Amino acid sequence: MSQPETTVYVCTVCRSKDDPEVRPGQALLEAFDARLTPDDRAIVSAESVECLGVCSRPCTVALAARGKWTYVLGDFDNAADVEDLVESARRYTASETGLVPKKDRPEAMRKGVVSRTPPAPKG
Numbered sequence: 001m002s003q004p005e006t007t008v009y010v011c012t013v014c015r016s017k018d019d020p021e022v023r024p025g026q027a028l029l030e031a032f033d034a035r036l037t038p039d040d041r042a043i044v045s046a047e048s049v050e051c052l053g054v055c056s057r058p059c060t061v062a063l064a065a066r067g068k069w070t071y072v073l074g075d076f077d078n079a080a081d082v083e084d085l086v087e088s089a090r091r092y093t094a095s096e097t098g099l100v101p102k103k104d105r106p107e108a109m110r111k112g113v114v115s116r117t118p119p120a121p122k123g
């Protein structure tokens with residue numbers, strides 16, 4: 001079986017804006033993973049990561065795939081955002097370049113873009 005095309009990295013050490021003792025990333029990661037359908041799992045995998053350098057916008061996630069632009073997104077902090085993250089991963093995977101036009105992004109992705117980075121040069 002081949003590796004899923006898209007990796008969704010979820011920071012599991014971000015601290016909640018409401019309660020700095022809480023680190024909500026692990027719950028986000030588990031909720032995201034639980035919502036993936038078998039078809040999703042063929043194209044998307046999820047991994048925890050310790051800090052994406054955007055600690056002021058918890059939870060922070062990144063969408064990445066070989067040869068595509070990488071998005072770093074912030075502010076995924078409630079249950080509704082989980083569904084948006086699943087849909088964001090689907091739309092990202094469906095895009096040839098990884099770029100998703102703003103009008104086609106789920107709300108949490110539209111509001112949460114921290115950065116987008118072009119693919120690494122070939123060679």
Ligand code: FES
Nearest residue numbers: 011014052054055
């Ligand atoms: S701790 Fe989550 S981005 Fe830094």
